[in-house]
Amino acid sequence: MLPDFLERLCEIAGSDNVLSxxxxxxxYGYDxxxxxxxxxxxxHVHxxxxxxxxxxxxxxTGVAITARGxxxxxxxxTVPLAHALVISFERMNRIIEIDTANRLARVEPGVTNGELQAALKPLGFFWPPDPTSAAVCTIGGNLAYNSAGPRAVKYGTPRENSLGLKAVSGSGEVFATGCNTTKGVVGYDLTRLLIGSEGTLAIITEATLKLTPLPEAKCTMQATYRDIESAAQAVAAIMAQPVIPCALEFMDGTAIKMVRKHADLGLDESVGALLMIEVDGTEKSITEAAEAVxxxxxxxxxxxxxxxxxxEEVQKLWKTRKALSPALRTIAPKKINEDVVVPVSSIPQLIGGLEKLSADHDIMIxxxxxxxxxxxxVNLLVNPDDKEEMKRAHTCLDAVFDLVLTLGGTLSGEHGVGLEKRDFIDxxxxxxxxxLMHDIKKQFDPANILNxxxxxxPLESDSG
Amino acid sequence: MLPDFLERLCEIAGSDNVLSxxxxxxxYGYDxxxxxxxxxxxxHVHxxxxxxxxxxxxxxTGVAITARGxxxxxxxxTVPLAHALVISFERMNRIIEIDTANRLARVEPGVTNGELQAALKPLGFFWPPDPTSAAVCTIGGNLAYNSAGPRAVKYGTPRENSLGLKAVSGSGEVFATGCNTTKGVVGYDLTRLLIGSEGTLAIITEATLKLTPLPEAKCTMQATYRDIESAAQAVAAIMAQPVIPCALEFMDGTAIKMVRKHADLGLDESVGALLMIEVDGTEKSITEAAEAVxxxxxxxxxxxxxxxxxxEEVQKLWKTRKALSPALRTIAPKKINEDVVVPVSSIPQLIGGLEKLSADHDIMIxxxxxxxxxxxxVNLLVNPDDKEEMKRAHTCLDAVFDLVLTLGGTLSGEHGVGLEKRDFIDxxxxxxxxxLMHDIKKQFDPANILNxxxxxxPLESDSG
Structure with missing residues (x-):
């Protein structure tokens, strides 16, 4: 960075907030x-x-920017290519307004998902997106990736839970999108266009989020199946009746075997697939709702x-699922964790195909x-220090993506694209x-400085 | 239209399908x-x-196109300015696929909302958007306007109920957006960008819609209030608890008075506002859910x-609300019907402000x-043949829009912009x-032929 640039940066943000x-x-260069x-x-912006x-x-000055939560x-x-300037939102983290009568909250991007939920809970509300990293990840990051979690099955992703944004385009122009209400059809939907665009179209400086009342009660259940086909049939049956669960999580046979090796969970040997299901609702209706599911x-x-x-029984039922991550960490601390999506009815073909790919490439999945x-x-259990294994893993991953697309699926459900999947999305x-996406990018960021x-x-014409 | 153009049109679509x-x-020139x-x-396309x-x-050839359901x-x-070619989708109306296991339907744009619901009902599903014109309006139109109806309060608008689209850009290029699944974050969200763009960015040729299981049971109730403030407080209280109704409809004091003049509904004179509420759910939980609301x-x-x-009691409760439209038709068959949105807590200020505007401009609202x-x-009861009254009405409407924006609202919730509100949206x-919207439009439709x-x-620079 040129001294003049840094000097001007210090003038804007104060020298205490500039690291060079x-x-x-x-x-600030990793994720x-x-x-x-x-x-x-x-x-650090405020x-x-x-x-x-x-x-x-x-x-x-033509300096690239990577926004970071x-x-x-x-x-x-959020890895700053091209020696980019990292704009950290850690300190721009105010909850500007919580308006329960209108079921909305206005926040700065640096507030963490956990901080927001903690502020909403005593008021009887929550914001549905719940990525695993909710305790530490920021709302800005959730919006950049359209990150969701288990609750998305009932409550949707950030795209279904955001009303409007304030943002700065790549040419430094400030603009607002969306509205304060759950209905609004004036102009094109720039809100959803920015959500999931990973900081490449504009830098979000404020978000108006749609709140949902906290359910009064929750019921947890565990269902076990002989095989993945049966579990997938059950998933389709659950999704075909009107009580949509607020979590419908699944573990395949390999995951169950792995957990069994590391902990005694009292699961029968015949169990080949497992569902963890949560249903929420009012105190009075929860029992009936759970029974329907x-x-x-x-x-x-x-x-x-x-x-x-x-x-106590809730904890006991979650024990198998919760034992999985430590078991995976023990076996393969640096596993490759993908987040593909297929139509529910294709889950058995996906799992069957993955078993074959696992055998073909000698990679545990x-x-x-x-x-x-x-x-x-889809977790490929690899050791990054084993170059031969990593080569096989990447060939395998390539085939996993093809399998997913053959089944009518998509390459990412909630992790996003970033660099990892960028060269697969075509x-x-x-x-x-x-x-058209490139054309849109050029309008929002003519100098191509945003991430x-x-x-x-890159377009073929760009690289050629 | 030049004979050569018409000849080529007949070659493409068959002369039976071309009207000149x-x-x-x-x-085909009205809406x-x-x-x-x-x-x-x-x-007529097929x-x-x-x-x-x-x-x-x-x-x-530079001929403008207006797509029409x-x-x-x-x-x-859908009114064809500039002597446009109207592409009618009436005959491109197949339901291509209904896949209940994956809760999706693929349809051509000309299928009517009513036809789709009729096909889904025996399978136990529905598509939530329910504009008043559902029996006859097309899915393509619903997507073009992001049209919703009463159910949006619980189930959302087309933007929350569509997974992907196939479309043709203004330069005649075919492209697909979105995916087959409810989660997907690969690339920018072009699906929502097209939904609500009123045929100005691309012509939709196929839609993959997200289905919802039909509720087993529904409960209808009517609540009356002394005044609008009390009704708005009740709306906020209803929306703050976890059972979201599938309809939460409202009538103000003027509407009630008007109905009272035309039918004996047994409503007490003290009633100044009325809510019609519907709750849906499972057979077993509906009573408790309704009681919570x-x-x-x-x-x-x-x-x-x-x-x-x-x-019988359901019919009786809906009688007041259903008597309103005939009453309005009798008094002002050509009323101006707006569809503004304000934050729920601002409904009393909106109604108060409208009462004042009604008096100031001598227009019944x-x-x-x-x-x-x-x-x-917001219905302005006018007679279009009375030019003086129409002039007052348009001045009043102008003030209505300012009032809505002052209250943090938006100019249209479900009717869209078209020509009627185009010159107000800035x-x-x-x-x-x-x-940025103009810039996006130029990328999708460089010759500006789409609607x-x-x-x-128009941008000031365009008109200047």
Whole structure:
């Protein structure tokens, strides 16, 4: 970074908020993809005015910008390519307004999902998106990736739970999208266009989020099946009746075997697939609602459905699922964790295909995830230090993506694209749509300074 | 239209499907806005291939295109300006696939909302958007306007109920958006960008819609209040508890008075506002769910809450609301019907402000609509033949829009913009966002042939 640029950055944000030494900035150059790059500099912003001025400065000087929350993403989207300036939103983290009468909250992007939920809970509300990293990840990051979690099956993703945004375009122009209400059809939907665009179209400086009343009660159950086909049939049966669960999580046979090796969970040897199901609602209706879901869960070759009757039993039922992550960490601390999606009815073909790919490429694959959306976390258990194995794993991954697309699926349900999947998405998105995305990008960010090189692969004409 | 153009049109679609005589085409030049224009020609399409070829022909020859379903829109969006070619989708109306296991349907744009619901019902599913014109309006039109209806309060609008689209851009290029699943974050969200764009960005040729299981049971209730403040408080209380009703409709004091004049409904003179509420769910849980909503409805100066115990009582409770439209038709057959939205807590200020505007401009205003979303149908009872009154009405309408925006609302909740509101939307959308919308339009439709002059007002630089 040129001294003049840094000086102007300090004028805008205050020198206390600018880091330029490699030792200081290195910690802002990674995310949870295990990729890392050296930022050109880091600036901590405190308000939208600073963001506007910084983007104008970068637009003028051609410096790339990567916006960053807490770096919990898994795709490299916040890894600053091209010696970019990292704009950190950690300190721009106010909850500006919570308006329960109108079921909305206005927040700055740096507030964490957990902080927001904690502020909403005493008021009887929540914001539905619940990525695994909710305790630490920021709302800005959730919006950038359209991150969701188990609750999406009932309550949707950020795209279904956001009303409007304030943002700064790549040329430093401030604009607002959406409205304060759940209905609104004035102009094109720029809100959803920005959500999921991974900081490549504009920098979000404020979000108006749609709130949902907290359910009064929740009921947890575990259902076990002989095989994945039966579990998938049960998922379809559950999703075909009117009580939509607020979690419909799944573990495949390999995941169950793995957990069995590490902990005694009292699961019968015949169990080949498992569903963890949660139903929420009012105190008075929860028992009936849970019974409706349990009845659907009992379809096919169901071995058991256990409904927790106490907090203790809830913990016991979650024990198998919760034992999985530590077991995976023990076996393969640096596993590759994908988040593909297939239509629910294709889950058995996906799992069957994955078993074959696992054997063909000699890579252990464990599958679990959000069955109600068909969003499966495909985990390739690899040791990154074993170069031969990593080569096989990447060939295998390539085939996994092809399998997913053959089954009518999509390459990412909630992790996003970033760098990890950027060069695969042209298998899913047709060339015309991809060119339109590039065209849109050019309008929002004519100098290509916003998170360049992320999300959409370069056009052939660009690289040729 | 030049003979050569018409000849090529006949080659593509067959001469039986091309209308070019003014007498024949006139019937395709109106919508429910009471605007009408003479189409240059009309072509009935049967498949996506024809649409592609026609758009290419129009792009090449510079002929404007207006896509048309059944012409039930209320904003003039399907009125063919500039002697446009009307592409009628009436005959491109197949339900291609209903896949209940994956909760989706693939349809052509010309299928009516009613036909789709009828096909889904025996399978135990429905598609939530339910505009008043559902029996005759097309899915393509619903998507073009993002049209919703009472059920949106619980189930959302087409933007929350569509998975993907196939479309043809203004340069005749075919592309697909979205995916087959409820989660998917690969690339920018072009699906929602097209939904609500009123045929100005691309012509939709196929839609993959997200289905919802039909509720087993429904419970209808009517709540009456002394005044609008009490009713609005009750709406907020209802929306703050976890059982979201599937309809939360409202009538103001003027509407009630008007109905009282035309029918004896047994409503007490003290009733100043009324809510019609419907709750849906499973057979076993419906009574408890309805009671939870009724408890919330009883807040504030509630005069009565009547819960229907039989089909007969359901009809009786709906009688007041259903008597309103005939009463309005009798008094003002050509009323101006707006569909503004304000935050729920601002409904009393909106109604108060409207009462003042009504007095100031000597225009009778009647309000009813979808209170749960704050989406109020503001009806100005005018006689279009009375020019003096119409002049006052338009001045009044101008002030209504300002009032709505002052209250943090939006100018349209479900009718869209078209021509009617086009020249007002720059009061709501900031200049940068509006310019970005123009920029997007140019990428999708470089020759400006797709429904030109609709939805977004010309830029000042264009008109200057």
């Amino acid at each position: 030494e490699a030792g200081q900035t290195w910690a 949870n993809s295990r990729r890392q790059a050296q930022p050109g500099a880091v600036v 308000n939208a005015d600073q963001v506007e001025k910084i983007v104008r400065l970068c637009h003028e 807490k770096g919990t993403g898994t795709t490299g989207a 349990a009845a659907a869960a009992r379809s096919g070759h169901c071995l058991s459905v256990d409904i927790a009757q106490s907090d 464990v599958n679990f995830g959000h069955a109600g959306n068909g969003n499966i976390h 298998r899913e998105i047709d060339p015309v749509a991809l060119r 360049p090189g992320k999300t959409i692969p | 005589e003014a007498g024949q085409t006139w019937a 429910n806005s009471r605007r009408q224009a003479q189409p240059g020609a009309v072509v 498949n996506a291939d024809q649409v592609e070829k026609i758009v290419r022909l129009c792009h090449e 059944k012409g039930t829109g209320t904003t003039g969006a 009724a408890a919330a409805a009883r807040s504030g100066h509630c005069l009565s809450v009547d819960i229907a115990q039989s089909d 009647v309000n009813f609509g979808h209170a749960g979303n704050g989406n109020i149908h 009061r709501e959308i900031d200049p940068v966002a509006l310019r 030109p002059g609709k939805t977004i007002p």
